[in-house]
Amino acid sequence: MSLLDSLKWRYAVKKMNGTKIPAEKLDTIIEATRLAPSGFGLTPYSIIVVEDEETRKKLLPAFYNQAQVVDGSAVIVFAAWNTISEKEIAEYMQEIAAERGVAVDTLNDFSGAINGSFKNKTPEQARVWADKQAYLALGFALVAAAAEEIDATPMEGFKPDAVDEILGLTALGLHSAVAVTLGYRDAANDYLSGAKKVRRAPEKLIIRK
């Protein structure tokens, strides 16, 4: 399928059929998600992959009983950092230095710019910024899933505090920002299967200047 055909094929599935996704496909989707860009490249989130059935059953009420959480094969929660401090930025500089084989001191201007940017943000603004980066990763996961012909339901319909509690996110300095369930559509029992895609018309949506 072409990229556009894959994107027309995908939809936010409401009813999945319980079939497990092959491990290689799940790994490909996760790796594509890991390759998502982020502001400064900081990647201020973790990708929590929940395949375990018991854990997904626990998550079900926190997701307002959205059936795909248990009828799918995996739930991925994008868990953003609660705080962004000099410590996380210094760790990131170490990662760049190691990957690119440069001395960490050569990155002082870059780390100074990042630190400066966050000094100008309130903790709430930094949290919103981290959430935005997590949403971008969600977008990559959705496109990758479609390319792999795996169904995916993006989800922000959940109680973040309950999800954080079940997955132990607070202790990791994280909070649930957005999620996606991966699996296979149960076309016969999904009222949205086969429904025409509704998008704003190009002439309304796209403004060319």
Ligand SMILES: Cc1cc2nc3c(=O)[nH]c(=O)nc-3n(C[C@H](O)[C@H](O)[C@H](O)COP(=O)(O)O)c2cc1C
């Ligand atoms: C960030 C985000 C959160 C969403 N949350 C939910 C959700 O909790 N449950 C659900 O069934 N669909 C959810 N959706 C699916 C949207 O309703 C759906 O993507 C939109 O109506 C467009 O339809 P399509 O994805 O089927 O093409 C969400 C979509 C996005 C992008």
